[in-house]
């Protein structure tokens with residue numbers, strides 16, 4: 001990436017990013033000029049009218065109507081300009097072109113999952129270059145926010161409701177996706193990438209990422225474990241994260257905060273995924289998202305159970 | 312204002328409000344507004360120290376990529392506690408609680424506030440809130456929601472969050488009672504001749520603030536009650552799992568918290584007006600405008616909460632309206648800055664420590680204001696929202712504005728409150744450290760933010776591949792925070808030194824013409840005045856000062872003619 005942006009702003013790579021930047025720098029330069037005038041006057045007065053004797057008794061000055069009027073009029077005009085300009089660009093950023101290609105985004109603690117119209121899924125967002133893309137976003141747990149600095153766009157992702165964002169990438173490259181709404185422990189690692197490709201490369205990628213019908217349930221479970229972000233809380237190597245490790249989980253004896261115990265058989269695992277708050281494993285907080293029962297199909301849950309049983 | 316009482320007022324009194332009763336009990340049961348002000352000062356200073364320690368921990372963690380001194384969980388708690396303490400236990404109560412209590416009644420020529428007992432009750436309620444918060448954190452468990460307590464994260468987080476929210480609920484009542492007290496005091500207790508257009512601008516500012524406290528604080532109380540109802544009765548209000556609407560919580564929260572921004576900044580503006588007038592020895596320009604616009608802002612401040620939610624999922628129409636209203640409020644604030652600078656014009660500017668803070672306020676607050684425009688404009692806010700740009704913006708306003716003004720005000724009224732002077736040289740050195748440290752800490756954060764660094768991130772190592780500049784910027788910001796901390800500790804040091812060893816202060820060391828300087832002894836009498844003052848002139852009529860002080864003969868500000876001069880007046884180079 002050779003384009004590193006300007007001092008104040010990172011590289012820009014969407015069709016409306018240029019508009020945002022122009023407005024940013026307009027406000028910036030107007031502010032710099034006004035700031036120098038105000039603070040310059042302050043420093044100059046502090047020097048020019050410095051106290052020369054304790055007996056100084058300056059006479060009150062008559063306030064000039066003209067000066068005062070200019071204090072009101074000039075800021076009002078400037079503010080009217082930036083408001084209107086900001087409003088126009090905002091509308092442009094808010095209204096997706098009707099032919100936009102729609103991708104579904106599911107945010108969860110602490111994972112981004114992108115679903116394409118043909119059924120393909122990924123944790124990195126792949127999009128074709130120079131084509132308007134519309135993201136239809138929802139969260140399965142708490143608030144998150146989808147932010148791509150290079151595109152100058154951001155939108156909160158909310159449970160129980162769709163929010164939308166659109167953009168058109170202007171060049172092929174990889175850009176950072178961040179979560180900008182605080183969402184708990186691993187908020188700062190809830191990152192992803194947008195991979196902007198040519199339409200041809202994108203089509204190939206889409207075809208390759210279609211669900212492989214011949215895969216065994218456990219293989220599909222592995223894919224889901226990664227895509228759905230179970231890895232954010234459950235390790236495979238025995239280390240304890242926000243949640244218990246999957247290593248050796250199957251068949252082990254589980255103790256819960258309410259004092260009961262159970263053996264981790266397939267039924268238990270299934271229930272633990274669908275309804276995690278029902279029995280909370282001792283030593284852990286009830287932070288596992290509660291919506292997997294509705295966002296995953298029965299087949300997918302079976303696949304996850306099969307995968308966990310292999311660990 | 313009669314000249315007859317000057318000579319006896321300038322004598323240091325044998326009995327004054329600090330020594331007429333002794334012992335801890337006399338403090339804990341006092342209804343004297345001056346003593347209550349000092350009690351606020353002590354606890355607020357303690358909370359400021361604790362909040363500051365959390366801030367320093369946060370900056371140490373961020374000084375280098377990767378885990379530096381603490382893990383994610385501790386970090387999330389550190390920034391939450393820093394913010395909760397600084398907002399609810401420091402900035403909101405600070406100026407009204409300390410200086411409002413001490414100064415306001417004297418400035419209007421009253422013996423006390425309208426309801427002295429209620430005033431003491433406010434302090435105890437505030438302390439009860441603080442105790443709840445401390446219990447929640449130390450005893451019950453972790454609080455890592457951020458000071459905004461956004462649902463649904465906060466509803467599923469630990470019970471300690473409920474302790475924190477009940478702390479906010481309880482402390483809110485202290486704020487409401489203080490507000491009621493000041494509104495009634497200003498209406499009913501003014502001395503003869505103290506007409507509305509002779510009120511010092513500090514009084515106007517506290518009055519406007521009091522209106523916001525009374526009207527806005529109940530909303531945060533209601534919000535916290537709704538959180539309780541949801542948690543214990545499973546009524547779906549904010550939690551989507553129960554059919555509630557999480558964005559509704561943000562509306563409630565900001566409906567209080569935006570006006571709360573004015574609870575924090577209006578009193579600061581009042582201090583600055585008084586400082587600019589006194590140290591320029593000139594009438595504060597645009598007196599009527601400053602006074603009335605504060606009150607107008609107090610009301611308009613209720614109509615702009617949605618500017619915190621441009622990307623939260625509210626409708627585009629609401630965002631547009633909120634953005635427009637925000638600018639309506641912004642303009643008068645800008646005009647105030649022009650007025651303050653204009654106050655120095657053809658004045659006699661005396662660059663003592665309080666004035667250095669007033670000028671620092673103008674510098675920092677102006678930056679805070681311009682960047683406020685940047686985040687108030689819809690299209691640029693989309694990019695800047697929830698990044699370090701916003702973090703830097705509100706630190707320029709809340710710390711560079713509210714707290715710097717408070718520090719300036721504390722220096723200004725310190726001689727009156729304690730009867731002692733502080734070391735002026737150390738005062739200037741500390742002001743310089745604070746200024747340099749503050750800008751290094753927070754200016755770098757503007758650049759971090761506009762380049763994309765999100766707020767509330769424990770770490771940025773994974774971002775360095777695409778944003779290598781984050782590392783040096785964070786490092787510089789952390790260095791700044793240490794310089795800032797050094798400056799603040801220096802103030803603490805010479806403050807204590809002044810209490811123990813400071814030179815006695817004269818009645819009116821700055822040559823101010825408001826009643827707390829001209830009509831009380833230093834330190835003031837337990838009942839403030841020997842005779843109720845009769846006010847015959849405005850709060851900034853410095854050209855009439857000789858009539859007030861009598862003929863001018865000794866050093867600066869010691870216009871009373873007898874008091875010891877603590878700082879030889881000398882012309883300052885800018």
Ligand SMILES: [Cu+2]
Nearest residue numbers: 179181183187
């Ligand atoms: Cu997040």
Ligand SMILES: [Cu+2]
Nearest residue numbers: 569572616619
């Ligand atoms: Cu606001």
